[in-house]
Amino acid sequence: xxxxxxxVYGCAEHIVEVFKKAGFPDGxxxxxxxxxxxxxxxxxxxxxxxxxxxxxxxxxxxVAELAGKVLKKSLLELGGSNAFIVxxxxxxxxxxxxxxxxxxxxxxxxxxxxxxFILMESIYDEFVSKFTAxxxxxxxxxxxEKDTKIGPLARKDLADQLxxxxxxxxxxxxxxxxxxxxxxxxxxxxxxxxxxxxxxAFEEETFGPLAAMxxxxxxxxxxxxxxxxxxxxxxxxxxxxxxxxxxCANEVSDGSYFINELVKSDPRLPFGGEKASGYxxxxxxxxxxxxxxxxxxxxxx
Numbered sequence: 124x125x126x127x128x129x130x131v132y133g134c135a136e137h138i139v140e141v142f143k144k145a146g147f148p149d150g151x152x153x154x155x156x157x158x159x160x161x162x163x164x165x166x167x168x169x170x171x172x173x174x175x176x177x178x179x180x181x182x183x184x185x186v187a188e189l190a191g192k193v194l195k196k197s198l199l200e201l202g203g204s205n206a207f208i209v210x211x212x213x214x215x216x217x218x219x220x221x222x223x224x225x226x227x228x229x230x231x232x233x234x235x236x237x238x239x240f241i242l243m244e245s246i247y248d249e250f251v252s253k254f255t256a257x258x259x260x261x262x263x264x265x266x267x268e269k270d271t272k273i274g275p276l277a278r279k280d281l282a283d284q285l286x287x288x289x290x291x292x293x294x295x296x297x298x299x300x301x302x303x304x305x306x307x308x309x310x311x312x313x314x315x316x317x318x319x320x321x322x323x324a325f326e327e328e329t330f331g332p333l334a335a336m337x338x339x340x341x342x343x344x345x346x347x348x349x350x351x352x353x354x355x356x357x358x359x360x361x362x363x364x365x366x367x368x369x370x371c372a373n374e375v376s377d378g379s380y381f382i383n384e385l386v387k388s389d390p391r392l393p394f395g396g397e398k399a400s401g402y403x404x405x406x407x408x409x410x411x412x413x414x415x416x417x418x419x420x421x422x423x424x
Contacts, residue, residue: 124171126155126162128178130277162186167193173414176200177234180328180399198413199401200234200394202328203356205377205386206349207237210342210362211245218361218383219253222334225359225385227261227312230273231332232281234400235357235379235386238329239318241337241345251316251336255301258312258334275308276331282310285331288323289313292335295322300336320351328354346374355397357386378404 127135135154142152155165166174166189175198176186183199190197207225209218225237242250266274276282286305293299297318302311312332318324324335339345349358357379360368368382378396379386388394393409395401403413 124153124155126157126165129159163189166190166195171195173197175403183401198403198405200405201396201399201401202354203234203396203400204238204328204352204354205235205357205359206239206241207359208241208345208349208361209243209246209250210360210364211243212363213246213361214363215246215249215253219250219257221361221383221385222254223257223261226334227258227273227332230276232277232330235388237359237385239325239335239337241339241348243345244338244340247336247338251300251314254334255314258301258314261312263312273312273332276310279308281330282308285310285329285333288327288329289315289333292318292322292324297322297324320348326352342371346371349375353399356400357381357396359384359386
């Protein structure tokens with residue numbers, strides 16, 4: 124059973140059609156066209172054995188509470204503030220290209236988008252300069268034009284929230300390096316420098332085209348700041364020292380750790396987060412095991 128978000132009705136109906144075309148019997152997959160005030164009634168219904176939600180931290184908390192009251196399993200895929208860590212030996216040109224996609228894909232509206240760019244001091248200026256140039260080359264405007272790379276956010280309130288995060292971060296000492304303006308649901312691609320813990324650009328999920336640049340002196344400091352977040356979805360580390368990067372995987376508690384690549388989901392691999400990013404795993408064998416009753420059958424010989 125799928126309860127879609129109210130603004131993606133067409134997508135939900137299309138998924139139903141995909142199941143039908145694949146040969147599944149009617150009713151195996153159903154799209155529930157109901158108001159959100161009916162969710163509690165659905166979750167507590169006896170036929171429902173488990174519930175999963177992809178959405179905000181607030182929505183996840185509410186769903187988990189409802190499921191917990193009736194002792195039903197829940198799986199949550201929530202927000203993120205992924206760190207994109209660049210060591211001083213990284214190939215800056217390749218890293219910038221990866222970073223641009225990691226931050227600006229889908230106008231930055233992704234839980235697994237890179238949001239906090241934690242850069243070694245020795246390469247900070249070069250990275251920021253090339254990243255800024257790359258953002259300037261991304262056409263911002265009408266989404267109906269084929270060459271547009273960054274358009275409006277999904278809703279005006281999302282742009283309002285992003286603008287508030289930008290303004291508060293600047294008031295707390297962040298440096299506006301690019302963009303910063305909003306017009307209705309449109310928000311300019313924005314880069315903030317000198318971002319520190321305590322600022323919204325560091326502490327909160329920034330759901331839009333905002334990149335926060337953070338300067339560090341050591342790799343240890345980079346991982347410390349990466350961990351200094353209530354979220355734990357994914358981390359990217361860019362370096363030529365693959366062996367050391369693999370050794371450092373245990374420095375983070377996030378659900379995913381990508382080396383020289385943006386964090387992304389892959390149906391062959393388990394996907395999920397920790398802390399305020401949720402719990403449980405989707406995709407691959409682990410994802411299947413989340414939604415079955417693993418029954419032990421014992422026969423005495």
